[in-house]
Amino acid sequence: MSGIRAQQKEKTRRLIINAALNQLSAERSFSNLSLREVAKESGLAPTSFYRHFSDMDELGLTLVDEAGLTLRQLMRQARQRIEKGGSVIQISVLTFMEFIENNGNIFRLLLRERSGTSPAFRAAVNREISYFTLELCDYLQQANRLDAEIAYLQANAAVTIVFSAGSDALDADSKERELLSERTIHQLRFIARGAMELANRIENTKSEQT
Amino acid sequence: MSGIRAQQKEKTRRLIINAALNQLSAERSFSNLSLREVAKESGLAPTSFYRHFSDMDELGLTLVDEAGLTLRQLMRQARQRIEKGGSVIQISVLTFMEFIENNGNIFRLLLRERSGTSPAFRAAVNREISYFTLELCDYLQQANRLDAEIAYLQANAAVTIVFSAGSDALDADSKERELLSERTIHQLRFIARGAMELANRIENTKSEQT
DNA sequence: AATTTCAGTGTACAAGTGTAAGCTATTTTA
């Protein structure tokens, strides 16, 4: 049971996935990619596509998973850098901007499908982003000893701001990206500062009550 | 020169625009709308479309302008409500959520085309959003006597947060929307508070120097 | 009143789409 067949199958499956990823660009979204084009780019006959995915939708969801994986790698990378010291916010933004530069098309996929026409796609992307948010939430809760709800609100706002900046970065040149990064860092500081302030106020209210 | 002809032409132009708007939905984006479908919905022969728009792109850009108009109406409405007293943040979020409920498809258009495949569309949407942001920026600068850069950062962050909440609201039921609104209000308070704090700090640094 | 302009029509075509059906060669199973 060496599985020489299953092995080959997995190989061409990857071929299809990579073909699709390669066709994605600023001018080309997944939804205006046709089954035939993907098959051709993979060096396959159109109908062979069905041996691996029942649908373009199924391929698309696979790509979103793939993108989520890349996103989690990004987080790991950021965490490693942070452990070596430095401003958490600055390093996070820097790392994210690097990610955009290297994985623009994957990020575009997430951005586009998040507001796309398929409920399944939207749900899949939101799931990936919520993993991202919850990890940050845990970190904030632990590092800053924040109330759970406040930590969530901060994490959610921060992710929103960073993703939006990432979206803007896609159409920006390196000069503009620099400015964008600076501004994003400032905005994240607003949020962090505001969250701390309001968390303390609640704390004080509580102790006054006792 | 009564223009009975020009009048009729304008009429069917509106017919086309409305037909397109009517076909937009959660499951149907502008980009997967065909010229023929729009023509059919307008009660026109496919080729008659060209008498009014050279392209589906041209129609699309018109729709984005239309959406921008609606957005500015929204701002006016919010301003009126605010003048009658109440929390600025709360009223703004409330008004925006109402907008989403009544103009979901127009908002979807903006969301989708902002990350779409056409540079012209992306630019058009960003232009509309930047009007929105700059108006808020002016308001903040005047009402809170903030530094111009800080006011811009706050306005930009606020708009990002609100749009993102709007995007989530599109897939939410009324119960979830309530929660979403509350959270958004909190997040906007974080940002406002943080912006004030950091603005003051800069102010203090300046007076220490003198 | 004669001429020009033009919004809207119908027909036609080439190109692209998803996918059904059946075949082949090779691996896997019995």
Next chain:
DNA sequence: TAAAATAGCTTACACTTGTACACTGAAATT
């Protein structure tokens, strides 16, 4: 070793798409 399973192929079909072309009748211009 014989039989079954299956990844990939070719052919075929019914649709949809954008748009070129020629035409018509009514409005606008002269």
